Amino acid sequence: MKNLLVVEALRKTFTMHHFHGKDIVGCEDIHLSLPQGRFIGLTGESGAGKSTILKCIYRTYTPTEGTVLFDSDQLGPIDLAKATDREILAIRKREIGYVSQFLNVMPRVTALEVVTDAILDMEEGPGTAKEKAKEMLAYFKLPSLLWDSFPRTFSGGEKLRLNLAQAMAKRPKLLLLDEPTASLDDASKQLVKEMILLLKNSGTSMIGIFHDLDFMETVADEHYHLSHGSLKKIANRHGYKAELVK
Numbered sequence: 001m002k003n004l005l006v007v008e009a010l011r012k013t014f015t016m017h018h019f020h021g022k023d024i025v026g027c028e029d030i031h032l033s034l035p036q037g038r039f040i041g042l043t044g045e046s047g048a049g050k051s052t053i054l055k056c057i058y059r060t061y062t063p064t065e066g067t068v069l070f071d072s073d074q075l076g077p078i079d080l081a082k083a084t085d086r087e088i089l090a091i092r093k094r095e096i097g098y099v100s101q102f103l104n105v106m107p108r109v110t111a112l113e114v115v116t117d118a119i120l121d122m123e124e125g126p127g128t129a130k131e132k133a134k135e136m137l138a139y140f141k142l143p144s145l146l147w148d149s150f151p152r153t154f155s156g157g158e159k160l161r162l163n164l165a166q167a168m169a170k171r172p173k174l175l176l177l178d179e180p181t182a183s184l185d186d187a188s189k190q191l192v193k194e195m196i197l198l199l200k201n202s203g204t205s206m207i208g209i210f211h212d213l214d215f216m217e218t219v220a221d222e223h224y225h226l227s228h229g230s231l232k233k234i235a236n237r238h239g240y241k242a243e244l245v246k
């Protein structure tokens with residue numbers, strides 16, 4: 001099966017300028033490959049570097065070392081670690097989605113506009129985009145009273161549901177999910193699960209960080225565990241086996 005994403009020898013360090021230039025290691029020696037249409041579940045102790053890996057792939061963080069090879073429709077095979085900001089923006093707009101509990105939207109843009117704009121990036125017409133955005137917000141049960149409000153004051157669960165609606169409405173090639181069920185009730189978790197499976201069936205590849213292992217097992221094809229600086233592939237759909245991925 002063709003790989004959509006191959007991460008090799010990824011390392012991210014943060015220099016603490018206010019602390020005598022000391023370096024903090026976010027993640028190091030990370031190797032993983034994601035075949036097209038597959039879902040990798042990522043677990044590990046707090047602070048092990050899970051979010052840092054996703055942020056390096058999305059290029060919120062610029063990797064310190066290593067390669068992040070992505071098979072882009074627009075730009076061909078490209079190393080996201082070294083891509084220009086312009087290339088990253090083009091890829092984020094059309095091909096890679098990112099979901100977390102934290103919202104990163106422009107001030108004074110309503111929830112409905114956030115999702116509509118995301119769909120417009122995929123070059124849908126304005127009328128269709130707005131209708132699709134409403135469908136997604138309704139799907140994730142964001143109360144319609146909030147659709148014309150500014151998301152800054154939303155609760156954690158509301159922000160997460162808006163992020164899910166925004167990222168999933170685009171049906172990206174690659175979706176990065178940082179705790180996509182944190183602070184959601186069981187009914188909302190079920191909606192997230194069904195949408196993940198729907199996107200997976202239509203070809204979206206995903207990497208998701210989970211603390212809820214039961215949920216993860218219902219959606220992930222492979223399970224990687226990050227511990228003491230190494231990433232281990234510990235399970236797949238056809239049975240558990242331990243394998244050091246290096």
Ligand SMILES: Nc1ncnc2c1ncn2[C@@H]1O[C@H](COP(=O)(O)OP(=O)(O)OP(=O)(O)O)[C@@H](O)[C@H]1O
Binds near residue numbers: 027
């Ligand atoms: N922007 C940053 N500046 C400095 N240090 C950072 C930054 N981002 C992450 N780190 C550090 O990198 C390490 C890995 O953090 P990361 O958030 O990736 O862990 P995690 O496995 O996702 O943890 P959790 O499960 O608690 O969310 C931590 O020691 C963290 O303090």
